Amino acid sequence: MTGDPTSSPIDVQGPGHWEGQLGTRGRRDVPNPAGHSPQTSVAMDCRSRSRLRRGCPRRPWSRSHGRGSRRFLGSRRSPGSDSPGPARLLGQIVTFVTPETILPWHQTLIALRWTSSGSCLESMMRSARLALTAIMPYDPRWPSDVATVVSTRRVKVMWARTRLKIGWRDLAAGAWGCLIPGSRSSLTRRVEGYWGDGRGTVAAYSVRSGFDLMIQALELETDDEVIFSALNVKGMIKIARRSGLTPVPLDLDIAHFGPSVEQLERAITPRSKVLVVAHLFGTLLELDAFIACARRHGLLVVEDCAQAFDGRAFSGHPDADLSMFSFGPLKTSTSLGGALIRVKDAELRDKMRAIQAEYPVQKSRAHFKRVVQFAGLKILTSRLAMGALYRFFSRRGKDYESALADRVRSVAPLGSAKKLRYLPSKGMLRLLARRLRTFREGSLAARARKGRLLRDLIGDAVVLPGQANEQHNYWVFPLLVDEPRAFIDGLRREGFDGSNLPKSQAVAAPEGREHLAATTATQALADLIIVPCYEGISDKSLKREAEVIKSIAARVGSDRTKGYADVTTEATA
Known part of the structure; x- marks a missing residue:
């Protein structure tokens, strides 16, 4: 079938023929111009039939089935838009699609697909959605908001963007650990000894707390420079600026999703004191060349491993001055807070x-509150609850992101220096010790297998950053796409919780050094979304997710992000 009406092999009779097919009980026996077996067509609901028997004119079906259209076509309003509800949109469709204006092959398509069985209203709405969805790609006259609502399936369950990596037994043990007595010093020695004798590790309240400790201990001068991987969490940049230091970015290489040594050489000045390199999204960068360059210029090397924990198998690069591991709310083997700083x-x-010894100790009831909050969030991020939340907020024209994701991040607020400077409580240390003790070596292999499967299923439909790294355990699964909002909305309509990274930022270049601007990182952050991919998702669901991603990419295009793909291909070759 093509979009040219003159090329259609179907010869449909005029509008008068269609109007004469209406039976006494509201049915039309539609001829089959294509030569297929005859099918009975649209059956109106009981109210419309009664009106016909009384001789009353038939109401437009889109107006008399408001609740039904909301039920079978989705939300009252398209998420994040000001478009009208389905009843009004269907009124627009009925006005637009008439026997006088419809193209011949459009008319035949509706005749063949608009059939009735079982519940009149349910069958009619389902058939209408199938027919209109099939028509839309062939006719540019369809309004975009009509396309959005008609193609929306009713979401019953939804896969969360990332799995909350803690079990109910761990949460129960975490709550109990806040209530029983114990020695902080012995718990501290236990977690600090995870990789050896404990002499090389400091247990901290968070990774940002550990970084803040390091900045204080180094006693750097005002306007000294800290060189960062260009993509980082906002909190790390704030710590440097709050201490009177100047953050300097190293732009990203999309193939590895990390900086290059050449960029580091250009960024170093006599005021450069610290280099911070982050392993992003579960990848492990090769740091030997960075460390060698830093040593030549007298820089302290900080390895940010917040997203790269893999048990005793990886304790950080042996030549890094600091290696920081996070156990915050969304991290692997989370204890809802805490960090180990090598x-x-x-x-x-x-x-x-x-x-750190001068800091106040976090109150046990504060950590207990985190455990309770996280137990509630674990329920809310189950598939059924996520689907219900999506339906609830989308029917009100709102994005549930602001209601749910912000609450996940606010379980452990670290916005100010005062909130950073705590000693971890006994409850946090006890839960951290338990998570370290029960962590199964090699347990990330299943997650990595799921990531490789989704990578292979997506193929080259969109750009997948970081694929040039030899090690990748897919802490999250990132995509670079032309229209992130279209992908996020489309994935959510199909039951997959896509999202961007609101808590990350591209480091700005210092004044007067605009040549160091992180243009690639800035654009990549704007184009980047996270999609569900972890060990709990079935292979069948991953295949469907890949099909959704490819269909959206085919619809919105990927011309702009082809530049990323070219860079990735060159670096991988």
Whole structure:
């Protein structure tokens, strides 16, 4: 079938023929111009039939079935838009699609697909959706808001963008650990000894708390520079600026989703003191060349492993000065807070511990509150609850992101220096010790297998950053796409919770050094979305998710992000 009405092999009789097919009980026996077996067509609901028997004119079906259209076509309003509800949209469709204006092959398509069986209203709405969805790609006259509502399926369950990596037994143990007595010092020694004798590790309240400790211990001067991987969480940049330091970006190489040594050489000045390189999204960067360059220029090397924890199999690069591992709410093996900071230099480590010893201890009831909040969030992020939340907010024309995702991130608020500077409580340390003890070595292999499967299923439909790295355990699954909002909305309508990264930012170049601007990282952050991919998702669901992604990519195009793909291909070759 093509969009040219003159090329259609179907010869449909005029409008008068169609109007004469209406039976006494509201049915039409529609001839089959294509030569297929005859089918009975649209059956109106009981109210419309009664009106016909009384001789009353038939109401437009889109007006008399408001509740039915909302039930079978989806939300009252399209999420994130000001478009009208389905009843009004269907009124527009009925006005637009008439026997006088419809193209011949459009008319035949509706005649063949608009059939009735079982419940009149349900069958009619289902058939209308199938027919209109099939027509829309062939006719540019369809309004975009009509296309959005008609193609929306009713979401019953939804896969969350990332799995909350803690079980109910762990949550129960975490709550109980806040209530029973114990020694903080012995719990601290237990978690600090995870990778060895404990002398090289500092247990901190969070990764940002550990980074703040390091900045204080180094006693850097105002306007000294900290060189960052260009894509980082906002909190890390705030710590440097709050300390009077100047953040300097290293732009990203999309193939590895990390910086290059050449960019590091250009960024170093006599005021450069610290280099922070982040392993993003579960990848592991090769740091040997960065460390060698940093040593030549006297820089301290900080390895941000917040998204790269893999048990005892990986304790950080042996030549890094600091390696920081996070156990925050969304991290692998989360204890709802806490961090382990590997510090190579004994003098720096002792200074950090001395500063931390002056901090107040987090109150046990504060960590208990986190556990309770997270238990509620674990329920809300189940498939059934996520689907219900999506339907609830989308019917009100709202995005549930602001209602749910912000609550997940606010379980452990770290916005100000005061909120950063705590010693972890006994409850946090006890839960962290349990998570470390029960972590199964190699448990990330299943997640990595799911990531590779989705990668292969998507193919080259969209750009997949970080694929040039030898090690990738897919902490999350990122995509770079031309129209992120279209992908997020389309995935959610099909039961997959796509999202962007609102808590990340591209580091801005210092004043007067615009040549260091992180243009690639800035654009990549605007184009980046996260999609569900973890060990709990079935292979069948991943295949359907890949089909959804490819269909959206085919609809919205990917011309702009082809530049990313070219860079990735060159670097991988």
